Amino acid sequence: MSESNGLVVMGDRVVVMGGGSSGTSVFYHLAKFGFKDVVLVEERCLGCGQTGYSSAIIRTQYSHDETRKMAVYSWRFLRERFNEETGCESPVFHEIGVAYGAGDDQYEEVKGLVSKLVEEGVPVELLDPSEFSEKIHPIDTSGLRAVSWEPQGGYGEPHTLVSCFSKAGVELGGTITNDSIVGLDLDHSGRVRGVRLLSGSTIKASYVVNALNVWSNRLLGKYGLEVPLTIAREDVVVFSHPHHRSGPAWADLVLGFYSRGEGETSTLVGGLEPEQLEKTANIEPGVYDPIPHDIIIARGIASKRFKYIENSTPKAAWYGFYDITPDWMPILGEDPRAEGLIHVVGLSGHGFKLSPALGKITADIIARGHTDLVNIETYSITRFTKTRQESKFKYKILG
Numbered sequence: 017m018s019e020s021n022g023l024v025v026m027g028d029r030v031v032v033m034g035g036g037s038s039g040t041s042v043f044y045h046l047a048k049f050g051f052k053d054v055v056l057v058e059e060r061c062l063g064c065g066q067t068g069y070s071s072a073i074i075r076t077q078y079s080h081d082e083t084r085k086m087a088v089y090s091w092r093f094l095r096e097r098f099n100e101e102t103g104c105e106s107p108v109f110h111e112i113g114v115a116y117g118a119g120d121d122q123y124e125e126v127k128g129l130v131s132k133l134v135e136e137g138v139p140v141e142l143l144d145p146s147e148f149s150e151k152i153h154p155i156d157t158s159g160l161r162a163v164s165w166e167p168q169g170g171y172g173e174p175h176t177l178v179s180c181f182s183k184a185g186v187e188l189g190g191t192i193t194n195d196s197i198v199g200l201d202l203d204h205s206g207r208v209r210g211v212r213l214l215s216g217s218t219i220k221a222s223y224v225v226n227a228l229n230v231w232s233n234r235l236l237g238k239y240g241l242e243v244p245l246t247i248a249r250e251d252v253v254v255f256s257h258p259h260h261r262s263g264p265a266w267a268d269l270v271l272g273f274y275s276r277g278e279g280e281t282s283t284l285v286g287g288l289e290p291e292q293l294e295k296t297a298n299i300e301p302g303v304y305d306p307i308p309h310d311i312i313i314a315r316g317i318a319s320k321r322f323k324y325i326e327n328s329t330p331k332a333a334w335y336g337f338y339d340i341t342p343d344w345m346p347i348l349g350e351d352p353r354a355e356g357l358i359h360v361v362g363l364s365g366h367g368f369k370l371s372p373a374l375g376k377i378t379a380d381i382i383a384r385g386h387t388d389l390v391n392i393e394t395y396s397i398t399r400f401t402k403t404r405q406e407s408k409f410k411y412k413i414l415g
């Protein structure tokens with residue numbers, strides 16, 4: 017680290033690689049911290065990576081204690097402070113509530129989680145499925161023992177988040193460059209000294225933040241600095257049901273799908289099954305098209321819980337990719353193999369909702385060498401040779 021009397025010199029240049037929810041949040045938080053020379057490099061457009069395909073559900077119901085700290089911090093930030101802090105006028109957060117439907121197998125886990133969240137000051141309650149169906153949203157209660165109900169959860173607007181974080185970062189003095197990073201500039205000891213661009217120039221920097229998501233190893237692989245990622249496809253289908261109102265966000269621990277209301281009378285549906293993901297693991301982005309088969313599967317599963325989806329009309333379908341680590345938890349902090357290289361990667365399907373915490377933690381690490389928000393060791397890339405971090409849920413995507 018470049019330090020003066022123990023304090024980081026805020027004049028150090030930091031390059032942020034990638035302009036998705038992670039990169040733009042890091043960019044904003046560094047600028048807010050007082051870094052005067054922060055450069056974000058994006059090769060296509062801001063939010064055009066996996067962020068643009070996100071279902072963007074924002075929830076705090078994580079069984080993993082450290083990740084839940086990030087989820088609670090980020091939920092509060094997005095719900096209460098984002099617009100004021102960034103000066104953004106468009107709403108970024110839609111408070112539609114988030115529910116988990118638990119069967120007998122998941123009951124104890126969900127009950128324990130609700131108690132922890134209540135202790136941590138998050139309004140969540142455990143409801144009888146029929147009570148949820150009567151008071152909150154009509155469901156078929158088959159196979160459910162309880163529903164955990166987080167009324168202040170919801171979903172976000174990915175492009176609004178990216179646009180407002182980046183705009184606020186620029187207003188605080190940061191710079192955004194539209195170019196491809198084709199190389200790292202490393203010194204003889206392997207320390208990162210900057211990045212090389214397709215246009216031919218080099219940007220010298222004291223720190224380089226990897227927020228390249230599924231594209232990380234395309235660059236890092238050139239230097240033997242791969243991060244352990246499985247790239248897996250996630251399909252999303254939106255169904256229109258004009259005669260039935262949209263529901264809250266829903267994670268079905270029994271049937272293995274998630275959904276959320278989209279506008280007044282549509283529902284977005286995606287899968288929770290790791291097996292489904294593993295089947296598609298490591299296919300090349302760009303060689304797959306959503307097919308009617310996926311739409312039929314999504315409708316078949318979701319209509320078991322929400323009867324009105326049976327006769328709904330598919331309105332949109334797309335897919336994106338998750339950057340999944342072996343334990344489905346992020347890789348954060350400095351890479352011991354290359355001093356100055358800071359990771360925000362391996363977000364494993366959690367990255368949108370965690371983006372405020374990811375930005376704050378990364379800025380803390382670069383500016384102060386530590387963060388109070390989480391135990392950063394938990395997310396170190398070195399953990400894959402030590403203790404595994406893991407969700408207690410069967411569906412690791414729930415964290």
Ligand SMILES: Cc1cc2nc3c(=O)[nH]c(=O)nc-3n(C[C@H](O)[C@H](O)[C@H](O)COP(=O)(O)OP(=O)(O)OC[C@H]3O[C@@H](n4cnc5c(N)ncnc54)[C@H](O)[C@@H]3O)c2cc1C
Pocket residue numbers: 033034035036037038039040057058059060061062063064065066067068069070071072073074195196197198227228229230231235250251252335336337338360363364365366367368369370
């Ligand atoms: C279908 C789907 C549903 C999801 N649902 C949820 C959800 O409900 N809740 C949730 O919290 N998360 C969800 N996620 C996960 C979340 O959206 C992602 O984890 C997060 O948005 C990733 O952001 P990112 O900034 O890390 O990556 P990205 O948005 O992919 O950004 C990486 C950027 O790097 C750029 N780039 C790549 N290579 C280079 C290069 N060489 N030079 C310059 N730029 C480069 C890319 O163009 C891209 O813009 C979902 C993801 C998908 C795919």
